[in-house]
Structures are given as C-alpha cells and as structure tokens.
Amino acid sequence: MRQLILFTLLILTSITTQALEAPPLQMAALKNLTLESGGVLKQAKLGYRTAGKLNAAGDNAILYPTWFGGSSKDMFNYGAIDPIDTSKYFVIVVDAFGNGVSASPSNHKNFPAITIGDMVQAQHQLLTKTLGITQLYAVVGTSMGGMQAFEWITRHPTFMRKAISLVGSPRLDTYDRLLWQTQLEAIALAEKAGDIQAANKVVAMIDALALFTPEYHARRTPVSQAQAFIHTTQTSDKRDLRDKAAQLEAMLSHDISRNFDGSMAKAAAAVMAQVLSIVDLQDHMVTPRPAIRFSELLGAKTLELNTYCGHISSACAGDEINQAVRNFLAAP
C-alpha cells in the first residue's frame, strides 16, 4: 500500500504545488484519558506537528487528524496539507492512536481497544490542555481523518467554525464493513499460525483491491506488468499488524449517531459547523453513501466526484479537490 500511496504522491506532486517538508515531530504526554469502553488510558503519548502560527485572536487554528495507517509526517510528505495556506492558518496535524507514533499496541503496554471518539478526545485534550487552544477555525481530514472530522462536529459542536471530510464517513456502510472485516479475518488467521506479521501480504493485497477501482488498474498496469505490481504490493507494507487491527476496530465501531439514539437526523441537528464533504462515487474503500446522506441531513455542501481513481480520488482530481478546500476555507 505504501507503494501505491507513493505512486499517488508522485501524481499529486506533479499536479499540485510542491509538498511541504514535514515540521519536527512533537510528543505530548496525555493525562489520564477515559475511554468510551470505560477504561482509562494512562500517560498515553500523542505525536503532532505544527505549521504556521497561531494569530493574536487565536482564531486561525486548523486541526488535521491522520488517515488510516498514516502519520503526521505522511500528511505533509504526501501533499495532504498543500491546500491549507500555512502563512494564514496554524495547522496542527495529530497522529491518531494506533498509527505507531502515538500510543499504539506496538509501543504501549496493554494497549486497550480504542474508538474514533477516543482519538478525538485525545486531540481535544492536546488542544485545550497542552496548546491552550479552545477554538478551531476548522477540522480537516481525509479518509479515517474525515471520520474523525464527523466525530468532532457532533462531539464538540461549538469548537470549530468549519469542517471538511475528504472521502470520510459518519459510519461505515455494508461494503466497507465487509472489506475491513476481511482484513481482520486474515490477521486472525495469521495469529492462529503464531505469526501475525504473516498476514501482511494478504492485508496489503486487500488494500490494493479497494484503494483504486478495477478500471484504474486496467488503465495503468498492462497485464505484462501484473506480477511486478503484485509483488510490490505484497512486500511494500511492513507495519505492525497489531496497530493496523486497532485502527480497523476503531473504524468498524465508528458511528456518530451512537450518542443520538442511533439517529443520524438527531446527530445532524447537533452540528453547528459549516461542513464540506468530498466523496467519490467510485470509492470502494470508504463508500460514499453515508457521507452523502449525512450532508443531505445537514443541508451541507457535497462535492461528488466520479473518478476511476476511487478512494484515491486525489490522483484523478487533485486540483479540483484542493481548489474546493481552499475556497471553502476562504469563504466567510
């Protein structure tokens, strides 16, 4: 998957401005964090990077949570931050729990099950306690970052003026659940064999099946190069599968209606932020229906792309996406 993302990066950087160099990693030690499960996460570390400066009025901060498996460094290196003008905004990019930088199964003893809501509460503590920020201009996130953005606007409705979800979701749909649970089953199979990392090949291949559309592969990879492509896919992602499983479980339990009697309409009624949702109708990884329906409930803007790049719609429509983000942030 890293190879695929790298490839996407190449495309992105060729059609957008040069990606920013990642600012230095900072680590915060959270105070006790009460989890949704009822447990308490003690002294959990949270990684983050900032770009730009907080203005005197303190009203120009933008939070950017990370995508599934991604780090704060990736957000800069892969151009995700590009459409945010850091001469104008103070951007705080936070490593999500389970990404191997912040507290994760691979680096934290007895790491408990976590939720997207727990990721958001950790970010809230970082902002308010460590950085002294009590108001955001915006929350912007891609994929699992978009899930966190949907969680933010319902959990802390008055905390931000704007929110942008790029190929994110307020709750995974049926196909997404099938996809992620297939990865979890493969991981469980490898655990049974006594070597969890043995699932890396299968998990990376399942990622590749859903990141882009079949049409993308038909256009981009001639059958003569199929085996080289598959070999690269199989061997390019060596991350700790315990971390991956923790984030998979978090996404599978994600449902912003859970605190609103299971009603998306009630959840939408709680939202005060202006919202922009960008989806791709051919997205096979975070399928678009839940985000589209929630935007309808909000009466919010949706940019519905329809590209053969699927979940990595930025590889087909990077300029259009970045311009939409810029315009939405600049509007009153």
Next chain:
Amino acid sequence: MRQLILFTLLILTSITTQALEAPPLQMAALKNLTLESGGVLKQAKLGYRTAGKLNAAGDNAILYPTWFGGSSKDMFNYGAIDPIDTSKYFVIVVDAFGNGVSASPSNHKNFPAITIGDMVQAQHQLLTKTLGITQLYAVVGTSMGGMQAFEWITRHPTFMRKAISLVGSPRLDTYDRLLWQTQLEAIALAEKAGDIQAANKVVAMIDALALFTPEYHARRTPVSQAQAFIHTTQTSDKRDLRDKAAQLEAMLSHDISRNFDGSMAKAAAAVMAQVLSIVDLQDHMVTPRPAIRFSELLGAKTLELNTYCGHISSACAGDEINQAVRNFLAAP
C-alpha cells in the same frame, strides 16, 4: 458465496422461466490424458449431465462447461441452461476438473496442477471417445466456463460453429490476478497454520467483495443488516480449499495466446467460430477488457452491459442476457 449465488438464483428464477431440474449425473473414466505440464493424468473421472437429444445429423450438440467452483448440477439449478432450448439442442454440461465432482485434489490421489487447456482436452476426449460427437453446434460458458469457451475456439477451431462467453476472458487482466492471488495467499496462510480450511472465511469474503459492485451492496443491504450478511458470507461456503486452489491456479495460468507466440491477434486469426461475448463494464471479478479487446480482434459481437450487479450481471440484466443468447443461437 453459495448464499450469494442462491440469492442470484432467486432473482433469476423470478425473471426468467423456471430453472430446469438437473438430469442425472453421469461419470466417464478418461483414458490417459496428457497435461500441458507434460504429466499424465491417469483414469481421471469426468462428471457430466445431458439434456435434450442428439439429432440424426449430429449437428445440434451444445457443450456447457462449469464456472469456478460450480458443478453440472449448479448449471441447471441456477438457471444457466435456461436460454438453451433443450427441445432443439442436445446440451452436455461437463464438470470441470477441480470442482469436487470430476477429478480434483479432494478425490484424486496426487492430483497434479491443471490448466484451462487441460479441462478442454478432457472435454474433447469425453465428446469424441465417450459420446461419439465430433462436431459441436456451440460452446457456451459463464465466467470460468467462458474462459474454457475461449480456449476451445483457439484449440479446436473447426470443432464448433458458434461460441458464447458470458463474463469470461481469454486471459485474466491485472486486477483479476491481484484478486485471485489474494485468495491463494490466504489459503497459503491457512496451510501455514496447519488447517487449510481455516481460510474458508477469508476466501468467501474476498469472493463477496468482488462478485457484485460496492453499489450493489449499498442498494441491497442496509447497514443494520451488515453483520448478518457478513456472517452468512463467512459461513456459507465449506468447499475443499485444495479444489478451489487448483481451479484458481488454472485460471491464473489461462492465456489463449500462449500457443500463438503470445499474440492475441494471431490467436484471433485462428478462430473460425462465430463468437458472442457478453461482458459487464462493472465486473470486478473477471474484468472485461481482455474479452472486449479479443472480440475487437475477431470482429465479433460484444454485448457490453453496465450494471451495478457486476460479475453477477444476470441479477440485473438476466432477461437481456438470455434473449441475446437465444438470438445468437437461433441465427443462421
């Protein structure tokens, strides 16, 4: 997957005539069959069922090979034979090697690796030696059956007047290879754990990811029923994974250009049959590009469907498909 196919059957039977009751299974014992690998398969059994009668001129026989994992019984029970008028044609449905009825790893000691070409040579022996048929009116096949149809028209160009491939392929494309190799990797993972059948869940889930499109699941399965759907998917297919792996390997090695210097144009030039190819542009299991391109080389008819049912296009366009098959068979 069986559940999915059953569901498809329900749709099919609701929009087409009643599926035929399967005629009794017959078993032939092949003489020594020389395989493409160079080995010899001894006394391999081959299952088949027939419907209708061979006419006096001996020119009304239609061969129908089975799809991936399917049996000759399935072809009748799931309506595949419906568009073929058995009062007019003599239909011979043959169980492909590796389907658990004909010679397969699960029922044949030291079963060797086989190819789509080996399946076709076994059928050729059955027709010519056992049944005394030296000429076919048509070869008709769905999915892996369509692959066998493409093999037939290039391997034995003068043997049939017509051939129909439904969602079949002359050679798997890049995405298809990624898909099937993901299943093989999951099976290898389970073998490592000492229990090959432990891969059944993952393999069935990967099937479900690609049989239909994501849009199909979004339309058909509300998220409230997602877990029940996934549970049914996980537990509905108990077939022997050694058999499944044998057919997966056969499909992955399938390439009708292999005897024509790797040239599809040369392979096409050898074809003498009239050919109808039916594909679905949203097929995520046997992606349509290779079949479309080969039909272009042949100057043959292609029916390009574009349905959200994907590989199971019959669930969206069963009437249209069956009518196209009937018309093509009836034409001079």
